[in-house]
Amino acid sequence: MDDPNRAARRIRSLLPVLIVVCALAQLGAVLGVTRFIADTVTDAPPRAHSGASKTPGRTTADGDEQHANARRIAIGALLERRAGAVLSRDREAFTSTLDPQNAEFRQSQIGVFDNIAEVPFAGWEYEVVTPDAFELSDARKSALGAPVLTAHVDLLYRITGHDVAAVRVPQYLTFVLRAGTWYLAADTDGAATGMRTPAQVWDLGPVTVVQGTHSTVLGIGTRDVIREFADIADKAVPRVSAVWGESWPGRTVVVVPGTQAQMARLLGAEPGKYAKIAAVTTGERGAAADAAAADRVIVNPDAFRELGDLERRVVMTHEIAHVASRAFTRAWTPTWLSEGFADYVGYLDSAQTMRTAAPELRRDVKAGKVPERLPADASFETTQEDLPQAYEMGWLACKLIAERWGQAKLVDLYRTVGAERPPGVDAPDSASALASAMVSVLGTNPDSFTRTWLDYLRTQAG
Template identity: 40%
Template sequence: MAGRRRAVGRAGCLVAAGALLAGVAGCGADAPRTDARSAAVQDVLDRRARAVLGKDAAAYRATGGADPYLLLDLAAVPLDSWAYHLTRLDGSGSRVRAAAELRYRVDGYDTAPVVAERTLTLLREDGRWRVVDDEPAAKSGEQLWEQGRITAVKGAHSLVLGVGQQRSVLASYADIADRAVPAVTDAWGRRWARRVVVLVPESLDGMGELLGSPAASYRGIAAVTTGEAGGSGSAPADRVIINPEAYGVLGDLGKQVVLTHETAHVATRAVTTPATPLWLSEGYADWTGYRGTGRTAAEAAPELRRAVREGTPPATLPEDADFGFSGDSGKLARAYESGWLACRMIAERWGEAKLNAFYAAVGEHQRRAGAVEGALHKVLGIGEDDFAAKWRAYVRSELGDGS
């Protein structure tokens, strides 16, 4: 692990930590005992949460010895809320394993809580339950404070939280984020929180731990944005996570484009649904990132330009699978560039307001089937086949020999 946590075994009858049950059931225990024990475990988790919010070290220690550095590592983070919701309890006797949702909000930045799935081990000693271990649930990512003490830098529109990073570096990222937020607002409008939280781990390995995925999956990826698709009208608490190794070697323009791209994802999340294809969500984010930079199509889409000049231009807009982080960097680049040019074409030929309206109209659907076709007719007055043909011609005209 990138953090300092020790490895913990997963013995016992633990089921998927994300399962939400109407009743909290245990293994090998009758219902009355389980209910009483669940209430006692929830009580200690409530006391633990209050201790974290109140920065009360003595009260925190009284709930158990798990993660003794938590209050120190969190000291710089302005928390608005912190709570545990018990979802399952397993085990019998004096040792149990609990699945719980940790829900927390950063004051001034989160309009909805971050929800992290946790697995906790508790022991009952002298008639009291105590937390002896607290770790991410299976297939869940670490939280940044599990990797060390957090340094926080607050910008005008941003909060940058880092581990193992110099404050000057974090301050430079806050400056970039502070330019990204108004740039996104100028493109998308004011219908979002207009602030962003940026996480900067110490290394690529730390990034992988935060995302709960192998670090190799993100090698060469400068940044990603976490968050659930919206569509309910309320934006979740997104986080932009920086890969310090890839992001750090970018030039000034590259850093700005990347962070503006990721901030666009934050802004549009509430209207991004399962119906939104990646060519549109990634293409729109790239369009926002490059907007106003003066970069030409040939400069911003070199892989697609190479394909056009070699006589192998794309026949269709990219599928979602084309955006996977695989070993084929050229294919991935062409997918992003294709989506960007599609959005650029809409902005140029129909106007930026129509591009925004088209994005939102696609997101009104919860299913992919018919979403793009319906939004094209509704907003642009064009069918999907005709749109694809215009896009192919646009790609050739922008990236052909005359570009």
């Protein structure tokens, strides 16, 4: 086992390694989620044209609408065949949906089909969100040499044994009509207008799948390497359940790209953005426990490789704590509570102290630079100079609650803050939700708790 002091220092040196990715409009390094949210599925309004149709009693607009509906029906049928081919592992049927005159795209798509051979899909389907989603340049239309249709289409997929609800991934597709048959011609044409199809792990190469006792790991690499992640996750899940309880599925999906650059591609980020981040968790914040969209722990293999055994355990346990608590993590949940709780679970039984696991905060306190309050959500942004201290403050706040009021009360506080509001009741702000929960669960209020916490920091700093 690694020396706990050295392990803590190395974990903190990789901060922010323990964050949850937020992607509501774009990716951001604050507590949250990567949400693939579909727009309301509506047909595009019929185009208005002047003039009469050649058919008595029928307008040109009517004819255009019928034509548009016919195209949507044809595209829907094409996508249904494509989905069926994926689920039935029918390579020939899948290939038949691809533009026969675009050899490069066909080979790329067939390669993706081959990459998912091991992935245990419980579902794979498409929804057309917006027909005519983006315009093609005249040069692009000329290169295709046939009638075209663009569309924003959502891919919905589920991993067997894990996903109750589907992961929803936006795709921006180009279809082409050749000899009376529609084919899929491209998935990158929308990028010119900012409509980029997000990468999935199977876009990176052949996916190796390892089924653990409590995990399914999808990775790019050898089976032995991928199995190591399954072993770490399998040990972390029971640790999380021992604290959080059994009110979550008790299983997780871990995604292991081959490189840090591939991790960044999965997260739609610049290659160097996650250089010092060992893992992130993606998922839908605050989804009901019985209908939660799928969470994923995404590993940065380059950073993870630098960690020792204890550090890897802490990081994986932290991330899976986010998975377990997702249904009770709301927009108003204070980041210090969500990140502090995950750190508390990660560090539990690791003999960590403020000296070893919160050295930056301890240095500040001993120098008389004592915080006045618990860290605000903005303190957890990756650009913050005092980011390590924010995590350390959150951890010590949750550690104090567990020591003073009991571990069960810490969990109860988290759940109470994130309790789902009845229909018609406005969501609370972070301060009011926390204040109400502290009174009902701990019998104290935020001001009194903060004073107790500050005394605790001084005592722990020695």
